[in-house]
Every structure is written in structure tokens, then in C-alpha cells.
Amino acid sequence: MSDIQTTGTRIVYENRWMRVREDAIVRQDGSAGIYGVVEKADFAIIAPVDHGKIHLVEQYRYPVRARYWELPQGSWEDAPGTDPLELARAELREETGLTAQTMLHVGHLFECYGHSNQGFHIYLAQGLRQGEAHREHTELDMISRAFPVDEVLAMITEGGIKDAATVATLGLLRLKGLI
Numbered sequence: 001m002s003d004i005q006t007t008g009t010r011i012v013y014e015n016r017w018m019r020v021r022e023d024a025i026v027r028q029d030g031s032a033g034i035y036g037v038v039e040k041a042d043f044a045i046i047a048p049v050d051h052g053k054i055h056l057v058e059q060y061r062y063p064v065r066a067r068y069w070e071l072p073q074g075s076w077e078d079a080p081g082t083d084p085l086e087l088a089r090a091e092l093r094e095e096t097g098l099t100a101q102t103m104l105h106v107g108h109l110f111e112c113y114g115h116s117n118q119g120f121h122i123y124l125a126q127g128l129r130q131g132e133a134h135r136e137h138t139e140l141d142m143i144s145r146a147f148p149v150d151e152v153l154a155m156i157t158e159g160g161i162k163d164a165a166t167v168a169t170l171g172l173l174r175l176k177g178l179i
Contacts, residue, residue, distance in 0.1 A: 003028055004035075012036075017077050040111075040118035041080035044088035045073040045165050047106075047173055048098050050128040053146040054170075054179070056161075057095050060141055069155060070163040071170075072096055072144075073120070084121035092125055094134050096144040101127025106176065109168055122169050124178055149179055 008024035019039040026032055048055040048071075056069045074091040076082050085103060092098050106122040135142055147155070152170065155161045173179045 007032075036115060038116040038118070040116060041075045041077060042084070042108075042119045042121060043073055043075035043165075044084050044091055044121045044123060045071050045169050046088050046092045046103075046123045046125050047071055047169055047179070048092060048096065048100065048125040048128055049149075049173075049179055050126060050146075053148055054152045055096055055098060055128070055144060055146045056152065056166075058143045058145070059139060064162075068163060069161050070166040073165060085123070088121065088123040088125075093131065094136070095139065095142060097131045097133035098125070098128045099131060100125035101129070104178075106169075106178065107172055109165075109172070111165060120165055122172060124173060 005026045006023050007026055009021050011019060012022050013020040017040065021037050021039065023035045023037060024032070025035050055072070057072050058067055058069045060067050072092050072095040074087070074095070076087060085105065088103060089100070092100060102125070104124040104126070106124050108119055108121050110116075111118040111120060133142075133144065152161070156167055156170065161167060170179065
């Protein structure tokens with residue numbers, strides 16, 4: 001038996017990138033409530049590491065109205081069931097122009113499971129070869145650059161990197177001794 005029972009659900013908002021639903025619930029103690037859930041497809045995040053450097057991308061993020069550095073990442077809202085490795089390879093090439101000789105699946109985490117079902121697959125990309133980026137029209141302002149690992153870690157502690165998925169990915173890579 002689940003800790004919380006769903007007694008009803010309705011879609012409150014939907015577009016091609018996400019759906020927001022409101023569920024009527026009953027908790028274990030019998031009290032009723034509602035739960036808002038943002039449904040989004042999982043994404044892939046890639047840590048391209050080569051010769052002691054990590055490749056990051058910087059772009060304008062409209063919801064926070066600022067530019068920040070982050071690891072390459074993305075999803076295909078038109079193909080949510082895509083193999084995560086295929087997605088990771090494509091996003092890496094699209095955003096940075098890089099191809100990787102090896103792609104190690106490091107783990108799967110949830111973005112913010114307090115209100116969303118979206119998760120992300122983490123890949124370590126090594127044996128990098130530079131090619132040409134093929135960014136989507138919404139990413140034309142994107143910048144790609146490699147930084148020494150220590151500089152990236154300093155960017156996190158100093159607030160230059162605020163993307164939670166990037167911070168979690170780099171933390172997991174450190175904990176596993178991969179960077």
C-alpha cells in the first residue's frame with residue numbers, strides 16, 4: 001500500500017515540454033489534500049572531461065533571467081522514450097561539437113522530486129574529439145568552453161554555477177573518484 005492514495009487527477013496546464021497536474025490525495029492518517037506535479041521527460045547530462053578539463057556551456061536561462069555555466073544537457077520532448085545514451089551523445093555533439101570515444105553511465109538522479117517526476121541520466125564523456133556544434137535555434141547564444149577541474153569546482157563554490165543538475169553530477173563524479 002502506498003503512503004498516499006490518489007483519489008482523482010486533472011491536467012491543469014500542458015505544452016510540448018511539460019504537463020502540470022493536480023492530484024486529489026488521501027494521506028495515511030485519512031486527511032485529504034492536493035498535490036501539484038510537474039511531468040517532464042527525463043534528460044541526459046554529460047560531463048565531457050579530457051586532459052584535466054571539463055567542457056561547459058553557457059546560455060541565457062529565461063526563468064532566472066541570467067546566463068550561467070552548466071554541463072551540456074537536454075531532452076527530446078518529441079521523443080521521450082529515446083535511449084539515454086543516444087540522447088547524451090546527440091546533446092554533446094549538438095551543444096559543444098564534441099564526440100566521445102567512451103560514454104560511461106554514472107547514474108540516474110531526480111531533478112526535484114518534491115514537485116516533479118523528471119530525472120536525469122549522468123554520463124562521463126572521455127576521449128573527446130572536437131567537431132562543429134549544431135545547436136538548435138533556441139541555443140544560438142550558447143558558448144562552449146573547457147575549464148580546468150579546479151576552476152569548475154571554484155565556480156560552484158563562488159556561485160558562478162548554480163544549475164543543480166550540474167552541481168549534483170560533478171559531486172557524484174567526485175564521490176565516485178571519476179574526477
